[in-house]
Amino acid sequence: MGLITNYFRNYVNFSGRTSRSDYWLTSFYLFLIALPICIFFGVGCYLGMKAIENASSTEDYTAFFAHPITVAGILIMTLFVLATFLPTMSMMVRRLRDAGQSPWWAAVSYGITLLKGFLPFGKPINFIVTVYILILLCKPSVKDFDSNHTTDSETTTK
16 A cells, blocks of 8 residues: 555655556455456446437437436546546656666657647557666666656655
């Protein structure tokens, strides 16, 4: 539970480092939290689409929001994404720095993900960049790190 506490405590801490184990364990815990939220969201979207099919006019897209589970699923998913966006971004920046990589790769990752619909061959480019960044995130920590930076454990004890 301390990993998730550190995750939210350092939600805008873009300096310092995050170890490989802390990064992946926190990501795993977030996955376990996100899984039921995504399932609930999917069920809500399914029920919303069924409501559109059953509507008198297929142009009546307001029927999508007629089911309360649809609205609740969208609301919960939106709150989860908003609550985890900055902490995940800052944790990725700290992990990249710990692996000796440029923290700007996190911005590239999010930027390509947001722009993939507008770029020619956006999905393959996004896939290649995502795989490359996953490889960077898996690299071991570097020993010669700038002494001005602190680790997550040093940051949380101050």
